[in-house]
Amino acid sequence: MHDVYKPRVVVLTGAGVSAESGIKTFRDNNGLWENHRIEDVATPEGFAANPDLVYQFYNDRRAQLQAPDVTPNQAHKALAELESALGEQFLLVTQNVDDLHERAGSERVLHMHGKLLSARCCNTGKTTQWLDSFDAHTECRCCFPGAQVRPDIVWFGEVPMHMDEIILALAKADVFIAVGTSGQVYPAANFVAMAADSGARTIEINLEPSQQNSLFDEKIVGKAGKVLPEFVTHFIRDYC
């Protein structure tokens, strides 16, 4: 078998990829933000003003994520299959803070907005896996005496994680695929323009046109759990 040149693929996922697993998106009519104003639960100012509310907001979501009926859906599994076909040519950047990509088998995953199932020491910045609830009185496991811990989440106004690695991958990408994101939150919303500037072919897979829809070369409308498996099967057949 001659050595097939496999394309470099960067995938960006948003809340829509976890919707069919029962995780609320941010902007559907009963989304998380509906119950709380962004500034109250997803900003450093909100955390400073009312830490108990913010700890509880993330404790509730952390518990929901570990409920037995919340499992990876066909979209998560299709992306894990695409990774196994492309190997090191593949990178998955997610805005989501759930662990459903990993539970579906994805390994090359960057959580640019943090992770729900870990806590961050307010003193050292070290993060550790944390499956239970925690609050203002919980002590970190890296300092003595223990310091306060906070959700390992990038709030609005904070710098997203892994940006250097993401920018480098976008500059080298042959294909950029956005799945289940409204394209309303920056800098993730800029990734399609950055990928296009480096000559990548850009594809949007979404339930409805996103705010960045006009920037994509190709648009596939539908539920990710339904359209992504078919897309991945054809992509692997044609390019791997």
Ligand code: BV8
């Ligand atoms: C930063 C953690 C500087 C929290 C999150 C004015 C103009 C422009 C920008 C700004 C501005 N004022 C402030 C900013 C910057 C700000 C921003 O973008 N604000 C927005 C509101 C305008 N951004 C920041 O502050 C970021 N930091 O900019 O720092 C910097 C920049 C670059 C380099 C260095 C420094 C930090 C933002 C991170 C905020 N934290 N998450 C938490 O999760 O609790 S963002 C939050 O929104 C989630 O991570 C979520 O993923 C993300 C984006 O939402 P989506 O994932 O797109 O979800 P959404 O519900 O919106 O859409 C779902 C889509 O799926 C829909 O289109 C729907 O149709 C579709 N869908 C639904 N079901 C399905 C489906 N598709 C397919 N199948 C389905 N079944």
